[in-house]
Amino acid sequence: MVVGEFTTEVDVLVIGAGPGGYVAAIRAAQLGKTVAVVEKAELGGVCLNVGCIPSKAMIHAAHTYEHTQHTESMGITMENVKVDFAKVQEWKSGIVKQLTGGVGSLFKGNKIQVIPGEALFVSENEVRVFHGYDVNRYRFQHCIIATGSRPIELPAFPFGKRVMSSTEALSLTELPKSLVVIGGGYIGIELGTVFAKFGTKVTILEGSDQILPGFEPDMPRLVERKLKKLDVTIHTKALAQGMEETENGVIVTAEVKGEQQKIEAEYVLVTVGRRPNTDELGIRDIGMNVTDRGLIVVDKQGRTSIPNVYAIGDIVAGPALAHKASYEGKVAAEAIAGHSAEVDYKAIPAVVFCDPEIASVGINEKEAKEKGIDYIVGRFPFAANGRALSVNAGEGYVKLIAEKETNLVLGAQIVGPEASNIIAEIGLAIEMGATLEDIELTIHAHPTLGEVTMEAAELALGRPIHVMK
Ligand SMILES: Cc1cc2nc3c(=O)[nH]c(=O)nc-3n(C[C@H](O)[C@H](O)[C@H](O)COP(=O)(O)OP(=O)(O)OC[C@H]3O[C@@H](n4cnc5c(N)ncnc54)[C@H](O)[C@@H]3O)c2cc1C
Numbered sequence: 001m002v003v004g005e006f007t008t009e010v011d012v013l014v015i016g017a018g019p020g021g022y023v024a025a026i027r028a029a030q031l032g033k034t035v036a037v038v039e040k041a042e043l044g045g046v047c048l049n050v051g052c053i054p055s056k057a058m059i060h061a062a063h064t065y066e067h068t069q070h071t072e073s074m075g076i077t078m079e080n081v082k083v084d085f086a087k088v089q090e091w092k093s094g095i096v097k098q099l100t101g102g103v104g105s106l107f108k109g110n111k112i113q114v115i116p117g118e119a120l121f122v123s124e125n126e127v128r129v130f131h132g133y134d135v136n137r138y139r140f141q142h143c144i145i146a147t148g149s150r151p152i153e154l155p156a157f158p159f160g161k162r163v164m165s166s167t168e169a170l171s172l173t174e175l176p177k178s179l180v181v182i183g184g185g186y187i188g189i190e191l192g193t194v195f196a197k198f199g200t201k202v203t204i205l206e207g208s209d210q211i212l213p214g215f216e217p218d219m220p221r222l223v224e225r226k227l228k229k230l231d232v233t234i235h236t237k238a239l240a241q242g243m244e245e246t247e248n249g250v251i252v253t254a255e256v257k258g259e260q261q262k263i264e265a266e267y268v269l270v271t272v273g274r275r276p277n278t279d280e281l282g283i284r285d286i287g288m289n290v291t292d293r294g295l296i297v298v299d300k301q302g303r304t305s306i307p308n309v310y311a312i313g314d315i316v317a318g319p320a321l322a323h324k325a326s327y328e329g330k331v332a333a334e335a336i337a338g339h340s341a342e343v344d345y346k347a348i349p350a351v352v353f354c355d356p357e358i359a360s361v362g363i364n365e366k367e368a369k370e371k372g373i374d375y376i377v378g379r380f381p382f383a384a385n386g387r388a389l390s391v392n393a394g395e396g397y398v399k400l401i402a403e404k405e406t407n408l409v410l411g412a413q414i415v416g417p418e419a420s421n422i423i424a425e426i427g428l429a430i431e432m433g434a435t436l437e438d439i440e441l442t443i444h445a446h447p448t449l450g451e452v453t454m455e456a457a458e459l460a461l462g463r464p465i466h467v468m469k
Pocket residue numbers: 015016017018019020021038039040041042043044045046047048050051052053055117118119120146147148149166187277280281312313314315320321322323324325
């Protein structure tokens with residue numbers, strides 16, 4: 001031990017204050033534990049500081065700006081609408097500050113100690129925390145690791161002046177004139193849409209044969225149509241190979257459907273995935289079981305191969321999403337407190353805040369086929385919904401999938417206005433074991449976008465009101 005190192009004892013030590021860690025800490029405190037949280041950067045993690053929240057603020061600002069340019073059909077003409085991008089950033093940063101401050105207040109209210117610094121395991125029940133020149137030790141009965149993930153860097157596109165990860169892209173203070181986005185997953189599409197709406201010339205390079213791989217092909221098709229209207233160039237089956245910096249930007253070389261292309265742009269944004277922050281924690285040294293991809297192996301309560309240490313969020317298997325991290329955080333805290341909680345992943349919603357929004361929960365048709373499930377489907381269009389037309393957003397559909405014999409709701413895919421909110425009803429339906437009749441017989445307020453879910457259930461049951469069978 002270094003002279004001057006102090007050891008503090010806590011019931012539960014949480015490492016990382018993202019949506020996994022801070023939620024786990026609050027639940028553990030609610031359950032009567034003394035809790036301390038180690039955080040090397042800002043409270044709120046990626047989600048609040050450089051992920052979900054700032055990106056959604058930017059998306060909303062960009063949507064608002066774009067909408068002002070398309071109101072003539074409603075009889076509204078706007079002139080001289082301008083973007084002050086630095087102000088947009090200021091507004092976004094204000095929201096981030098408010099929310100991260102909120103986490104601080106919740107910690108205070110729940111008597112959770114915040115330990116600034118970087119944690120490193122020294123044994124199965126002790127970490128050292130490095131903060132500047134200070135090093136302190138914390139001994140715990142239980143620990144929850146929630147250290148999240150960071151952007152993957154491509155060797156041919158090292159992050160720097162002209163090559164950005166989502167973090168830098170979200171804090172640009174000037175709008176780029178042109179941008180190449182490498183990776184057409186949800187982060188690339190969301191940020192690409194933001195910049196395109198603000199007037200940047202965007203080119204997207206996606207390796208697979210559709211953007212937003214993982215979603216049923218019908219869904220990204222509508223998004224692609226909108227991106228093309230925004231003058232975005234989309235290259236699928238495209239492999240970014242290298243780049244050359246010029247005085248004012250970069251020239252990216254890519255192989256697109258087998259042919260070489262050169263694309264000039266002011267910046268490159270690399271969004272090809274994220275890697276778990278498990279390499280600098282010392283967990284391998286204490287014998288923790290970690291996969292080749294750096295994911296910590298856990299059981300259904302989040303317990304690692306070291307029984308008093310738990311892991312949650314982006315560092316364990318499953319989709320890297322904030323709501324999954326928080327859910328796992330609550331389960332782990334409850335397990336530590338002796339409750340019989342365990343994870344059940346059958347209804348994790350996935351949402352992309354593109355235009356139109358897309359969302360899914362449960363299984364889709366492909367997965368139903370793979371599982372040999374005999375299923376029925378109801379796909380109802382927003383074009384037949386009064387509310388959708390009255391908010392000028394009649395594109396897309398709600399698709400429900402249910403077991404044929406029992407009508408048990410198994411999943412849903414939504415493309416269209418407020419897909420991000422509408423999906424919640426179907427998540428609950430799956431969780432509650434609801435059938436199509438339950439959704440059909442639930443009185444949905446009129447006129448609302450949510451009615452489309454009810455109509456999709458009726459359609460699946462063969463008795464739709466507002467479309468012909
Ligand atoms: C641009 C972008 C947009 C996104 N949008 C969405 C969205 O709309 N919806 C959604 O669900 N998800 C979204 N995500 C993903 C979401 O942000 C992550 O899934 C979520 O933040 C993971 O939570 P976590 O608690 O596992 O880790 P994180 O939020 O990554 O937090 C981990 C924390 O641990 C700290 N830490 C790491 N190592 C140490 C250490 N050794 N000692 C102390 N502290 C440490 C880090 O500083 C960090 O604060 C987005 C991500 C990005 C990048």
